[in-house]
Amino acid sequence: MCYQIFIEKIGIMIFKIQGIYDIVNLDLKRWGAITLIIIGKILFFTIILIILEFIFNRGVRFLVRRIVNSTHFVWDNILYENKVFDSLSHFFPLSIGLILIKPFFNDYHTIIIYLEKIFDILFVLIVLQFLIRVVNSIMRIATSENNHQTIAVRSFSQLLKIISIIFCILIIIAILTKNDLITVLTSLGAITAFVILVFRDTILGFVSGVQMASTKMIKVGDWIRIPKYNIEGTVIEINLTSAKIENFDKTITSVPTYDLISTAVTNFEFMRQKNIRRIKRSILFNIQSFHFCNSCKLKKFQHVYLIKSYIQKKQEEIDLFNKERNIDISINNINGRRLTNIGIFRKYALEYLSQHPKISQSETLMVRHLEPTPYGLPVELYCFTNTSESIKYEQIQASVFDHLLTAAKEFDLEVTTQVPKKEFLKQW
Incomplete structure (x- = not known):
């Protein structure tokens, strides 16, 4: 008797499970069919939007190109090249698509809500694209x-x-x-x-x-x-x-x-x-090579065209100065006033720059002594070339120093190449 009751309970349980399965299976089939319908509608809706996008894009491009080609303005060409009008063409298919959402998905309220959000975001992105392209165009127009x-x-x-x-x-x-x-x-x-x-x-x-x-x-x-x-x-x-x-x-x-x-x-x-450029470079002379110029040396320099008149005038001034004060210059070299080889060279360099065709005469021009160092006396040339082009500037500067470095030998001046130890190490 108990055995029969147990069999009956198992049968009832199996029957109930079978009924639940049939209901679940029926619901799954129904949800699968609804999902397929929604996917199909979304695909069809997307295809319509793509077709509308293609039509409006081509139409707007064709119309705008005709208008741009018929005008003589530059700004409309830049707007066309930056695809500003292409951004405007996106608004038309999106607006039509937004209108068609409710007729297409009338029975699916949740889908409508999500699609409207997507369209709102797309509108924002298109506006952003339009603004960026307009700004880029304005920048091109204004920065020509x-x-x-x-x-x-x-x-x-x-x-x-x-x-x-x-x-x-x-x-x-x-x-x-x-x-x-x-x-x-x-x-x-x-x-x-x-x-x-x-x-x-x-x-x-x-x-x-x-x-x-x-x-x-x-x-x-x-x-x-x-x-x-x-x-x-x-x-x-x-x-x-x-x-x-x-x-x-x-x-x-x-x-x-x-x-x-x-x-x-x-x-x-x-x-x-x-169209000028400054030359500011010095020549370092060995102070041991400086000396007073005797009459023999002065005769030699009096034949140099650039300083001929300077030496004559300066020598007359010095002789007058020494004579008025009864200074005997034959006793030693430091008695009275005398011309020096470094002083004559400085004047020679100044006259050389003053008559150089590539040196500007309307700007500052000078040859000066810098502060003496343990390595010699720097004589600096300060002038301006009449060109600012780098290659020509370097050629002019090189030719000036080529001449003056070579001419220094004629004045018995020794150009030193010694540099401070720190500077030498810095170069390496």
Whole structure:
């Protein structure tokens, strides 16, 4: 009897399990069919959007190209090349698609909500793309020449792009979290310090760009030197965060834009505009080779064209000075006034520069003594060439020193090549 009751209970249990399985199996089949229907509708909806995108894109491109070719303006060509009108063409298929969402998915409210969010995000991204392309076009139009306003335009445009990207990201966050934009902005107040830290270089670069544009300190194309980084070259780009400088060895060095106004920067552009360049180099003479010139030496120098009149005039002045004071110059060399070989050479070098066709006579020109050192007396030449071109400048400078170094022998002057030990080690 117990055995029969047990068999009956097992049978009832099996029957119930079979019924549950049939119900679950029926629900799975129904959900599978619904899923296939949704996937099919989404695919069909996507194909329609792709076709609309293709039609509108080609149509807008064809129409805009005809208009651009019929005008003589440059700015519309730049807008077309930067695909600004292509971004506008995306709005039409997306707007039609947004209208068709409800008719297509009328029975699926959840799908409608998600698709509307996706379309809202796509609209934000297209607006962002449109703004960036417009800003790039404006930058190309406004920076056709290398001038100081170029820096301000680049700084403003890059800052505007960064702000646009951040603003669009905040809108997307607001869409995904179902909050308004003010709520999202309020929540960012807690991380303001972090944001400022992240965008520190950007803020400093923007301020630097505005200052350089307003004060006309540096522009693209200027030849500059930054002693802090031991850099000398031509500025090829100044953007929001960094400046690129092409060195004379054709390497590129990038420095923070802020350093262009916060550190010492030498700008050679004014020199290039005046088409002059300074020579400031010295010859080191051995002091042991300095001596007073006797009458025999003076006779020799009186035949040198550049200093002939100088020696005659100076000798008459010295003879008069010694005669008035009854100074016997035959006793020793230091009695009275006498001409020296270094003094005559200094005058010769000055006259040589004054008559050199490649040396500017309208700028400062002098030959002077520097402070004596244990290694000799430096005689410095300070003048300007009448060209700022590097190759010609170096040729002129080399020819001047070729002549003077050789001419020094005629004045019995010894050019020393000794350098301080520290300087020698520094060169190596």
